[in-house]
Amino acid sequence: MERLSVADWPFQKVLIANRGEIALRVIRACRELGLQSVAVYSDVDRDALHVRMADEAYAIGPAAAAQSYLNIPRLLAVAQEAGAQAIHPGYGFLAENAAFVDACRQAGLIFVGPSAAAQRAMGEKTAARRAAQAAGVPIVPGALTDNADDDEIQASAQRLGYPLLLKAAAGGGGKGIRLVREPHELLAALRSARSEAQTAFGDNRVYLEKAIMPARHIEVQFIADAHGHAVHLGERECSIQRRHQKLLEESPSPVVDETLRAQMTTATLNLVHSIEYVNAGTAEFLLGPEGNFYFLEVNARIQVEHPVTEWCTEIDLVQEQLRVAAGLPLSFTQEEVLFRGTAIECRISAEDPANHFLPATGTIQALQEPSGPGVRVDSSLYAGLQIPLYYDPLLSKLIVWGRDRTQAIARLRRAVEEYQIVGVRTTLPFVRWLLEQPRFLAADLSTDFIAEEWDGHGHTATIPPVSEEFTAEQIAALCAGLLFQEQSLHEQARYQSTTQDGTEQSRWRDMSRKEGLRRV
Incomplete structure (x- = not known):
């Protein structure tokens, strides 16, 4: 393990180009390493907890993300004003923006994440598929629609077979995806997917992909340094999703055995080495009903669900990101990675599950976060905080650990009952419902679980609608x-x-x- 003092690192001050719980997560990692942290905030985030926790904080613009957290010139100007030598992007916003990585480098700043070249290789989905295929990683059968007319696209779809998916080439986060079950749905879905892709990413290109159904969503966490070392940190099960958005994650996957794990992690590391990837990332796969796995994409950043991996390995991924960005080798080898127990994370969002998960806002009037053995809460909440509608509705992440899945679920049940957020509607009632479902308890999961089990009208008979009256x-x-x-x-x-x-x-x-x- 490299014991170089942090005083000898190429940076001692890190600007966090993000907000909310991930900004706090990075601040804490910096503090433990002896690094100074610089927070940035929009007008509506002036009283946010990450602003209070950082060593320094700077206003960067109005509430709209385009004028604040996505404003690259302003972020670089603040970094220069604060004397920061590095920028950590967290997740979301500019975390996977290759142009931002280039701008940081041109400004003499160290970007805590993969290179612009790696981001471009993985950020464009069709390019990522080609890179994976070249590295020998199985990919879902698919076809491009670029420069193809309607007849050619319909012919390609017929060759692939229905059902199939339309996916945005520059996409992510579930945007620009359409499921097409029958041929007569294809052209309308194509127009809709292109429109959403253009709005979300400024790029209307989409491609066809065979729909693997039913499928589980399995991802492999990895991290690599600039000295040729790349390691995996096991897999996570992320099959509990709604509209392609993850709601609950656990590690390890209850269906991945040692043989399958070895195949998936070997494929991941082969891809990492082939594109000379440096820093943390996640390779995402679909696991088909016959046990075959297929590459989906690489998330070239730290992920929302990284705490479950941290708990099962006792490795601080954010600190490792900072070490790697400083040019140091990883502080551990593959042989030193030990896995223990089961960790589960559920996302608590400002959404109303009794009203089609519509975004909610308001002021947190009272807050009680759970604690006790095996419980971790990554949060930026406090009583009196006003929740804006301008950003992702994620409020906090509740993570539990147990010696096995049964104990982890029991702890999550207990923690969810302790968790009280008054003043803003949240997804806590939905999580309580989920933890009682027989299919979830039996680990009978797929990416269609919520669509199949949750009443599309907003609630089921087993979970009452949210009441206006307080308990x-x-x-x-x-x-x-x-x-x-x-x-x-x-x-x-x-x-x-x-x-x-x-x-x-x-x-x-x-x-x-x-x-x-x-x-x-």
Whole structure:
């Protein structure tokens, strides 16, 4: 293991080009390593927890992501102003934007992630399929639609056989995907997929892919350094999805045995080496009903579900990302990666499951997060926080670990019951429903699980609609939260001073600035 002091790294200050729980996750990793962190925030995120937690924080623009978190010139200007030498993108926003990687390099900044070349190789889905095929990785049979007329596209679809999928070539996150079950649906679905792809990615190209049904979604976590070392950290089961968006992930997959695991991880590392990939990433596969696996894509970034892998391996992936970006070798070898127990993560989002999962907003009036043995909460929430509608609705991630899947599910049940968020509708009721489903308990999963088991009208007979009335426990939590908020405001008032221009200035922030903390 490399013991080089962090003082000798090529960077000591990292700008986090993101928000929410992932920004906090990176801040904590930096703090443990002895690195300084720089947060950025839009107008609506001024009071966000990541702003408070970072060593420095800078405003970057209005609420709209295009004018703030996606504003590359502004992010680079802040990095220069703050004296940051590296940028961590988290996930989402600019995490898989090769142009942003190039801009960082041209500005003399270290990008904590894969190179622009690797991102381009993996970010364009048809190019990724070609790279995987060249590396000997099985791919789903498919066909391009570029420059093909309607007759040619219909002929290609007929050769592949129905059902099939239309997928955006520049896509990700479930955008630009359409399932086509019958020939007469194809052309309308093609127009719809192209339109959504153009809106989401500025690129309307789509391709055809044979639909593997039923299928499980299995992914392999990997990380590679610039010294030729690449390791896998096992697989994750991500089959619980809604509209191609993951809702719950677990590691290891309950159906992947040692033989299949060896095949999938070997295929992943062959692909990693073939494209000279450096830093963390995830290879995603479909597992068919006959036990055959097929390459989907590579996510060239840290993923939302990385905590389940961290818990099963006891390896801090974000710290390893920073080490690799600093030019250091990985702190472990493949032989040193040990897997233990089962970890499960569920995503808690500001969505109303009783109303077709429509996005929700509001102010968190009271909050009680679970704790206890085997429970981890990655969150940016606090009582009084206003949830905006401008960004992804993910609020927090609840992760549990157990010695086996049975214990992990029992802990997740207990933790979900403890979790109380008052003031904003969330997906907690949906998670409670899911944990009682016989198919889930039996690990009888597929990417169609939610479509098959969840009532499309918004709720099932086993989960009541969300009530406008609070429970006694929620009322008690609400009262406690409001009392705490009132006390906090009273204490804050004691420490307010007025600047020369008449604006209020917090004295504790004045004191923190003297210790090197800046808020701009």
